Amino acid sequence: MAKDYYQTLGVSKSASAEEIRKAYYKLAHEHHPHKGGDEAKMKEINEAYGVLGTPEKRTKYDQFGANYDQAGQGGFGGFDFNQGFGGAQNVNFDMGRFGIEFVASPRHADGIVITGPITQNMVKATEICYEAVPSPKIIILFGACAISGGIFQNSEVIHRKFIEENKIDLFIPGCPPHPLTFINGLLDWLDKK
DSSP, rough: OOOOOHHTTTTTTTTOOOHHHHHHHHHHHHHHHGGGGHHHHHHHHHHHHHTTTSHHHHHHHHGGGGGGGGTTTTOTTTTGGHHHHHHHHTTOOOGGGOOOOOOOGGGSSEEEHHHHHHHHHHHHHHHHHHHHHHHHHHHEEEHHHHHHHGTTTTTTBBHHHHHHHHHEEEEEEEOOHHHHHHHHHHHHHHHOO
């Protein structure tokens, strides 16, 4: 279930910055652990205010929902790029030795790797990201969820339009794929180019 930071703070989406700040202070005073409040609730309140209390983060949250922090980074479905495709970038599998690096900006990339199903709130972000990649560009679908929708394939929030309208260059199967599957698939594809 997606987090609703507005509901957490008890304010409407049209609330001003001052209303959000006041709501935060009221709830923080009420739920602070040092005053006998619930620590877990306090963490939720802090997280919500950390997003809604910052204009840039609030704008992204309003546009992309709970996955707002991944929207500009290419991450989908909670996938953590710091983990490097199940370890494909760590010292054991080091893709850098083959000249394969992941970058934060699509403007510096040769393509995009889609790691999960594209949901309603990620359709526009995916299109923006893909359009920002300079030509020639590639699309790689990583894992069963990206390729077919996986266990989410019958969900009404999954949108396949981007995948159906664009040429997919490489499919990496698995749930999740092993790092060597990703590296070998990419190297084989590069050898054929």
